[in-house]
Amino acid sequence: MAMEDYRINKENGLEFGLYSLGDHMPNALTGKRVSAKERIDQIVAEAKLAEEAGLDFFSVGESHQKYFVGQAHAVILGAVAQATEKIKIGSSATIVSTSDPVRIYENFATLDLLSNGRAEIIGGRASRLGLFDLLGYNVNDYEELFEEKFELLLKINENHRVNWEGNFRAPLKDAEVLPRPLNDKLPIWRAVGGPAESAIKAGLQGVPMTITLLGGPLPIFKRSIDAYRQNLKIKSYNPSDFPVATTGFFYAADDTKTALRELYPYVDQGMKLANGTGYHKRLFANGADMNDVMLVGSPQQIIEKMIYQYEELGHQRYLAQIDFGGMPFEKVMKNIEIIGTKILPEVKKYTKGK
Amino acid sequence: MKVVAISGAVIGKKTLTAMKYVAEKMNKDFPEVEFDLIDLGEKDIQFSDGRNYTEYQGDTLEVTTKIMEADALIIGTPIFQASIPGSVKNIFDLLPEKALRDKVVSIVVTAGSAKHYLVAEMQLKPILSYMKAQVLPEIVFIEGQDLFRQEIINADINFRLDKLVEDTLIMVETFKELRKKQEDALF
Numbered sequence: 001m002a003m004e005d006y007r008i009n010k011e012n013g014l015e016f017g018l019y020s021l022g023d024h025m026p027n028a029l030t031g032k033r034v035s036a037k038e039r040i041d042q043i044v045a046e047a048k049l050a051e052e053a054g055l056d057f058f059s060v061g062e063s064h065q066k067y068f069v070g071q072a073h074a075v076i077l078g079a080v081a082q083a084t085e086k087i088k089i090g091s092s093a094t095i096v097s098t099s100d101p102v103r104i105y106e107n108f109a110t111l112d113l114l115s116n117g118r119a120e121i122i123g124g125r126a127s128r129l130g131l132f133d134l135l136g137y138n139v140n141d142y143e144e145l146f147e148e149k150f151e152l153l154l155k156i157n158e159n160h161r162v163n164w165e166g167n168f169r170a171p172l173k174d175a176e177v178l179p180r181p182l183n184d185k186l187p188i189w190r191a192v193g194g195p196a197e198s199a200i201k202a203g204l205q206g207v208p209m210t211i212t213l214l215g216g217p218l219p220i221f222k223r224s225i226d227a228y229r230q231n232l233k234i235k236s237y238n239p240s241d242f243p244v245a246t247t248g249f250f251y252a253a254d255d256t257k258t259a260l261r262e263l264y265p266y267v268d269q270g271m272k273l274a275n276g277t278g279y280h281k282r283l284f285a286n287g288a289d290m291n292d293v294m295l296v297g298s299p300q301q302i303i304e305k306m307i308y309q310y311e312e313l314g315h316q317r318y319l320a321q322i323d324f325g326g327m328p329f330e331k332v333m334k335n336i337e338i339i340g341t342k343i344l345p346e347v348k349k350y351t352k353g354k
Numbered sequence: 355m356k357v358v359a360i361s362g363a364v365i366g367k368k369t370l371t372a373m374k375y376v377a378e379k380m381n382k383d384f385p386e387v388e389f390d391l392i393d394l395g396e397k398d399i400q401f402s403d404g405r406n407y408t409e410y411q412g413d414t415l416e417v418t419t420k421i422m423e424a425d426a427l428i429i430g431t432p433i434f435q436a437s438i439p440g441s442v443k444n445i446f447d448l449l450p451e452k453a454l455r456d457k458v459v460s461i462v463v464t465a466g467s468a469k470h471y472l473v474a475e476m477q478l479k480p481i482l483s484y485m486k487a488q489v490l491p492e493i494v495f496i497e498g499q500d501l502f503r504q505e506i507i508n509a510d511i512n513f514r515l516d517k518l519v520e521d522t523l524i525m526v527e528t529f530k531e532l533r534k535k536q537e538d539a540l541f
Contacts, residue, residue: 129405139403260541276408276422277450285540 002241006187006208007088007120008316013351014306015317016344017057018050018336019092019247021274022070025326028269033326039069040076042329047080049333051087053340057317058084059092059122064131067273074107081115089115092210092247092319093124093191097145098135100169101153102177109181117182122210122245123150124191127275141168150190154207157185189245192224199224203231210245210319215279215287215294218312221246225313243316246309249287249294250320252338256288256297262331263296270325295320299342306347355526356388358420359428362442364395366432368464371504372496372515373430376462379519387523392417394441402447410448418448425526426458427487428518431478433463433470438477446481454487456533458525460518461493464501471495488529494518 008015020043026033034042047058058080062073070076073091080089089111094104104121112119125146126132132139148166156162156177165171190202192211202209209228213221229239249267253259268278287294293309295302306318322335357380361373370393377391397413407418421427431442446453459482463474474493482489494515500508506515 128409129403130409139405142404257541264541275450276406277453280452280455281537281540288541 001185003243003316005185006189006243008243011353012056013348013354014310014315015056015245016339016347017055017059017088017245017317017319018046018323019059019061019319019321020046020070020323021061021092021321022063022068022073022076023270023274023324023326024069025067025270025273025324027326027328028265036069040079042323042332043070043076044079044083045329046323046332046336047087047089048083049336051084053336054344055087055336055339057088057090057120057319059090059120059319061092062095063128064095064134065128065274074104074111077111077119078114081111081118084115084118086118088118088120090120090187090189091122093122095126095131096123096149096153097125097142098131098137099149101149101156102169102172102175104153105156105177105186106179108186109177109179112181112186113179119181120187120189121153122189122191123153127193144168150205154188157188189243192228194221194224196224196227199228200231203228203237204235206232206235206237206242208243208245210247210317213246213248213293214321215249215284215292217286218291218293218309221293222312225315244313245317245319246293246313246315247319247321249296249324250302250322250335251296252299252302252335252343254298256301259296259298260285260288266325266327268325273325299338303343303346306343307350310347310351355386355426355523356424357390357426357428357522357526358424359389359391360421360430360442360445361391361393361395362429362431362439362445363464364439364441367504368496368498368501369430369432369462370395371501371506372462372464372494372511373428375506375512375515376428376430376519379516384519384523390420392420394445399441399444399448402444407449407453414448417445421445421449422453424457425530426460426522427454428460428462428522429478430462430464431474433465433473436470436473438473442478443481446485449485451484452486454482454485456529457487458490458522458529459487460490460522460525462496462515462518463493464496464498466498468497488525490518490521490525492518492521 024039050058060073060076108121129139162172162175189208189210192198192209232239251259251263272278286292287296323332361370363369380389400414431438500511
């Protein structure tokens with residue numbers, strides 16, 4: 001598959017998207033939490049606003065733990081498909097290890113038809129292990145579950161008739177997985193954590209990658225992306241056929257200090273509720289630096305930083321996380337507005353056709 | 355302030371004897387401290403399988419959570435075969451990589467031989483540093499001859515354990531101050 005098969009068009013410049021983990025946390029300042037229904041409605045509304053602001057992509061993640069509401073993320077994406085018309089939609093991420101690839105493909109092919117050819121899958125391995133117990137899988141098979149199922153998912157995408165045998169589901173004999181997506185294939189990305197080790201696997205496999213940056217020094221992540229492209233070459237793939245998407249925390253305000261001050265409580269609480277440890281304040285403060293990947297600051301600073309990252313990483317898509325840790329929806333709306341009116345036009349102007 | 359002391363031996367009484375003295379000192383002189391002594395010999399702790407600490411159950415979850423919530427840890431460890439025992443290493447393995455950031459950790463060692471003196475310096479301290487702990491430089495090293503029938507019989511050990519408890523608390527206060535200064539300068 002080449003860049004156009006992944007629905008990436010150079011003429012469109014760097015793609016700008018939003019991703020929600022589908023978290024459902026109390027407001028970090030007030031301690032109050034909206035209902036699960038309200039949170040899901042917010043996510044759909046966020047997608048709609050993103051489309052209206054001219055963004056390229058919107059995705060929702062699958063999580064099966066406390067403080068999350070995206071367990072049935074494909075169902076939420078169905079609602080997003082109905083509420084929007086142009087924006088590309090996807091998962092961030094679909095936990096491939098603990099699902100049947102046939103069912104994943106059926107869901108997302110259907111989503112592709114519902115959305116008129118806008119659906120994508122980002123397949124991940126899960127950063128938490130509770131769902132293995134919940135869904136009846138053995139944590140000891142962590143790595144093999146993902147690799148085997150992800151390979152099958154790719155195979156289903158490539159072939160109308162599938163013959164397959166493996167360890168974690170019944171064999172497929174000349175099986176036809178239906179429906180097919182609108183244009184026969186779906187873009188399927190591999191979700192990759194920060195370290196190079198994980199990016200190398202995506203390169204060896206010959207799949208596009210969505211890499212989690214969140215926050216941290218740019219040169220570290222550049223190494224991972226370089227390693228990804230290098231390993232594509234080792235396997236005789238052409239790196240220019242494979243898009244790279246980066247993801248991270250994003251927050252715009254009038255000035256850097258205000259942005260840091262307003263975002264920090266949500267990121268700190270969000271990390272604490274999701275992983276049991278908060279975000280260290282001094283590391284977070286590095287987010288204001290040009291050499292940290294976090295996009296936190298004034299719109300002008302964010303524009304400069306995005307362009308700098310684009311020059312350094314040569315990625316095709318950036319995904320911003322703006323609704324994490326119980327961030328009030330008004331702030332999410334405000335950020336989408338700033339992206340649409342101030343940031344996106346400048347970033348597009350610079351990156352179009354490159 | 356929350357302080358958790360761990361008696362890291364699953365067999366034998368020497369480490370527990372030393373840690374019980376630490377608990378007595380803490381409860382007597384610093385009743386305002388929320389203090390907990392965890393005896394690993396009484397806990398059913400599973401081996402780390404790499405999951406997030408919040409996803410364990412039973413004693414494992416109880417112990418990891420208490421440690422994560424503490425401002426300071428006082429780790430009591432025996433030395434077996436010239437090494438910290440697996441029970442103590444497993445506790446570290448159960449926790450996130452930087453679990454001890456902004457925590458003070460102090461060390462009490464019980465050993466059958468003076469030859470084990472450097473084990474904590476060379477094995478335990480590197481682990482604590484990697485996990486970002488603020489480690490109290492002086493450790494209390496206790497030999498078998500310092501104990502008799504679950505009592506400390508060498509007053510020097512009493513003095514040094516008293517100091518360790520006091521210094522641990524002072525360190526927590528001091529590092530709180532340091533951290534405040536660091537963070538106030540940020541945003």
